[in-house]
Amino acid sequence: xxxxxxxxxxxxxxxxxxxxxxxxxxxxxxxxxxxxxxxxxxxxxxxxxxxxxxxxxxxxxxxxxxxxxxxxxxxxxxxxxxxxxxxxxxxxxxxxxxxxxxxxxxxxxxxxxxxxxxxxxxxxxxxxxxxxxxxxxxxxxxxxxxxxxxxxxxxxxxxxxxxxxxxxxxxxxxxxxxxxxx
Amino acid sequence: xxxxxxxxxxxxxxxxxxxxxxxxxxxxxxxxxxxxxxxxxxxxxxxxxxxxxxxxxxxxxxxxxxxxxxxxxxxxxxxxxxxxxxxxxxxxxxxxxxxxxxxxxxxxxxxxxxxxxxxxxxxxxxxxxxxxxxxxxxxxxxx
Numbered sequence: 001x002x003x004x005x006x007x008x009x010x011x012x013x014x015x016x017x018x019x020x021x022x023x024x025x026x027x028x029x030x031x032x033x034x035x036x037x038x039x040x041x042x043x044x045x046x047x048x049x050x051x052x053x054x055x056x057x058x059x060x061x062x063x064x065x066x067x068x069x070x071x072x073x074x075x076x077x078x079x080x081x082x083x084x085x086x087x088x089x090x091x092x093x094x095x096x097x098x099x100x101x102x103x104x105x106x107x108x109x110x111x112x113x114x115x116x117x118x119x120x121x122x123x124x125x126x127x128x129x130x131x132x133x134x135x136x137x138x139x140x141x142x143x144x145x146x147x148x149x150x151x152x153x154x155x156x157x158x159x160x161x162x163x164x165x166x167x168x169x170x171x172x173x174x175x176x177x178x179x180x181x182x
Numbered sequence: 183x184x185x186x187x188x189x190x191x192x193x194x195x196x197x198x199x200x201x202x203x204x205x206x207x208x209x210x211x212x213x214x215x216x217x218x219x220x221x222x223x224x225x226x227x228x229x230x231x232x233x234x235x236x237x238x239x240x241x242x243x244x245x246x247x248x249x250x251x252x253x254x255x256x257x258x259x260x261x262x263x264x265x266x267x268x269x270x271x272x273x274x275x276x277x278x279x280x281x282x283x284x285x286x287x288x289x290x291x292x293x294x295x296x297x298x299x300x301x302x303x304x305x306x307x308x309x310x311x312x313x314x315x316x317x318x319x320x321x322x323x324x325x
Contacts, residue, residue: 171304
């Protein structure tokens, strides 16, 4: 049909746009910038920043990453405690636990978090209900709450790359809640 | 490209994705049992977000892109499982477009619309049968 475009055409066009956006927004492909990007990488942030404001935004994003990383650590601790108490849940939780490991790594790869000692500080062991179904429900609730919190973090983030990562983490955690509840 | 131009371009891309989804869910619904209620619900949600994106674009002084007259599907859909695959694929791709918009959005309102778009699309992809991933909308681009 004349004028017909395919979904893949739309997607290809969009992929080209995405590549261009990545280049213009991030200065280089994401993977290449991840390792060293965070603090210095903010120079690739397209939002114009006056010198004094830039420092403030940077500090704000460090706090956002710190709070998000804290949340990931708490979820990892909850997963570990839940599996320790209910080995039968291990298989279901394992792939989702791996996601949280990736989330934490991405948040840390963005640059050093303040108070490096926190990295070694295990959060207090979370309480796990004795009933497996209740334990699973507690994980579902924690995932949903974390997803909401990361969405809030996303809206607070100054840097575009951090915002996109936080939106993806929020989406993953909302999805965990759905997968575990089904 | 200015910040505003990048924002408008990403919003237009997300809107084009929503147009494609509105078309695609018509196909999906036709192949689902129970009168395709979940597809009709999805269709309504995509129409709402299409309107929200168009409103944001107009507020930015841009003319929202129109739907294409037709869309060819990534693969022919002839049964329920094919319909579910199409829906999952559309939502995964849409999550990517919204993730781009999160990064490019020039206003807090547009950032929030985009972030909620990533979350909704990712969750919907799962309900249509996609496997959970660590970074919906960004997979392959983080880490």
